[in-house]
Each structure stands twice: as structure tokens, then as C-alpha cells.
Amino acid sequence: MNRHALVTGANRGIGRAVAAELHARGLALTVTARDAAAAAGTAAELGPGVRGQQLDVTDPDSVGKAAADVGPVDILVCNAGVLLDAGTGPLTAPLDLVEETLRVNLLGTWRVLQTFVPGMVERGWGRVVVVSSGTTAEFGGALFPGAPGYSLSKSGLNGLTALVAGQTAGTGVLVNAVNPGRVRTRMMPQMTTPPEVPARFIADVATLPASGPTGQFLTERRVPQ
Numbered sequence: 001m002n003r004h005a006l007v008t009g010a011n012r013g014i015g016r017a018v019a020a021e022l023h024a025r026g027l028a029l030t031v032t033a034r035d036a037a038a039a040a041g042t043a044a045e046l047g048p049g050v051r052g053q054q055l056d057v058t059d060p061d062s063v064g065k066a067a068a069d070v071g072p073v074d075i076l077v078c079n080a081g082v083l084l085d086a087g088t089g090p091l092t093a094p095l096d097l098v099e100e101t102l103r104v105n106l107l108g109t110w111r112v113l114q115t116f117v118p119g120m121v122e123r124g125w126g127r128v129v130v131v132s133s134g135t136t137a138e139f140g141g142a143l144f145p146g147a148p149g150y151s152l153s154k155s156g157l158n159g160l161t162a163l164v165a166g167q168t169a170g171t172g173v174l175v176n177a178v179n180p181g182r183v184r185t186r187m188m189p190q191m192t193t194p195p196e197v198p199a200r201f202i203a204d205v206a207t208l209p210a211s212g213p214t215g216q217f218l219t220e221r222r223v224p225q
């Protein structure tokens with residue numbers, strides 16, 4: 001059966017590399033971006049058969065329309081994210097930036113999960129990857145004070161992953177968070193690792209066998225068998 005994968009924030013960076021990797025592995029693919037032209041352009045670049053779809057994770061109408069337009073999704077990669085408060089601190093971070101960070105990273109991902117995961121449960125099969133970060137307190141990491149809103153948003157995502165995985169346990173739907181490591185993208189231009197490196201790992205987590213883990217925070221150094 002050819003599974004259908006959907007990636008958020010797939011027009012650049014890690015999301016685009018994950019989309020390319022899933023396409024190379026032969027999956028039916030929808031690439032989404034908050035800009036419709038960017039979604040269409042990325043789909044065209046990746047190759048025939050790839051669908052482009054506008055999806056802004058902060059906009060309920062956009063997410064709802066995407067779900068109606070693309071049909072059942074088997075594999076969901078929640079990659080869209082922002083880093084807005086780098087270089088601040090817990091006592092100085094502008095809270096409007098923190099609020100926007102939480103709106104995109106935590107609530108936006110939550111919205112996408114609420115939209116697509118129930119269908120997976122109904123169909124008895126699904127793989128969900130939540131792109132988190134190393135800057136999280138959940139699962140034994142350490143919060144990063146230099147981007148407090150971002151760090152807390154990703155900690156929240158790990159907790160959300162555990163909650164959703166608890167709900168889907170035994171249904172055939174595996175839900176995991178990943179730390180992609182530090183990767184050279186527009187978000188982190190000073191890094192050297194290209195996004196294709198975590199993309200292979202994220203694609204592995206997106207195509208886990210039925211015996212694979214769920215409710216875990218996986219790093220690029222712990223590829224599940």
C-alpha cells in the first residue's frame with residue numbers, strides 16, 4: 001500500500017529535505033507551506049505526483065481546508081516552527097515574541113495533530129513525527145535560557161507528543177518527537193550540518209515498523225531499529 005505523507009513547513013530547510021527524502025522513498029507526498037505559491041513551487045521542484053498545499057498551522061481555516069483538500073494522511077511530519085526570541089533571556093524576552101512562538105510551535109502543531117491524527121486512529125495505521133529540539137527540559141534535556149520562549153515551546157511539544165501517544169497507544173498509530181540536531185537552515189545559518197542529515201533520520205521515524213517506539217523523544221544519534 002502506498003502511504004500518503006504530509007509535511008508542514010516543507011518549502012525550505014529541514015521540512016523540504018524531509019519531503020525530498022520521503023519522495024525518494026516512494027511515498028505519495030503532500031508538501032505544505034503557509035505561502036500557497038511556495039507550496040506549489042516546492043511540489044513542482046520535487047517531481048511529478050507531489051502535491052502542493054497551502055497550510056498555515058496558526059490558521060484553523062487553512063488547516064481545515066488542507067485536510068479536506070488532501071484526503072487521508074497516513075504519515076504526518078509536524079516540522080513548521082519559528083525561532084523568534086534568540087539572544088534574549090527569561091527575564092527580558094519580549095512576551096509578544098514568546099506568544100507568537102507558542103502560537104506557531106506548540107498550538108499550531110497541536111492543531112495539526114487534532115486535525116489529522118483521529119483519521120489515522122480510525123484507519124488503524126499512522127506515523128507522526130513532531131520536530132522538536134535539543135533545547136527542551138522534557139525527557140531529561142536542559143532548557144536553553146538564550147531562547148526561553150522557543151525552548152519552552154519545544155518542551156511543550158515533547159509533553160504533547162507523550163499525551164497524544166498515550167491516546168493512540170494500541171491503535172496502530174505511533175507518535176514520536178525528534179531532535180534534528182543543529183542544522184544549517186535559515187533558522188540556524190551558522191551551523192554546518194546540511195538538512196539532508198536529519199531528514200534521513202526523520203524519514204526513518206516517519207516509516208517505523210509496527211514494532212517501533214511511540215511516545216519517545218528520539219535524537220539523530222539514536223535511530224530506532
Ligand SMILES: NC(=O)c1ccc[n+]([C@@H]2O[C@H](COP(=O)([O-])OP(=O)(O)OC[C@H]3O[C@@H](n4cnc5c(N)ncnc54)[C@H](OP(=O)(O)O)[C@@H]3O)[C@@H](O)[C@H]2O)c1
Binds near residue numbers: 010056081108191
Ligand atoms: N535548524 C536547526 O538547527 C534546528 C534545530 C532544532 C530544531 N529545529 C526545528 O526544525 C524545524 C524546521 O526548522 P528549520 O531549521 O528548517 O527552519 P526554517 O528554515 O526557518 O524553516 C521553518 C519552516 O517553518 C515554516 N513555518 C513558520 N511558521 C509557519 C506557520 N505558521 N505555518 C506553517 N509553516 C510555518 C516556514 O515557512 P515560511 O517559509 O513561510 O516562513 C519554514 O518552512 C523547526 O520546527 C525548528 O524548530 C531546527
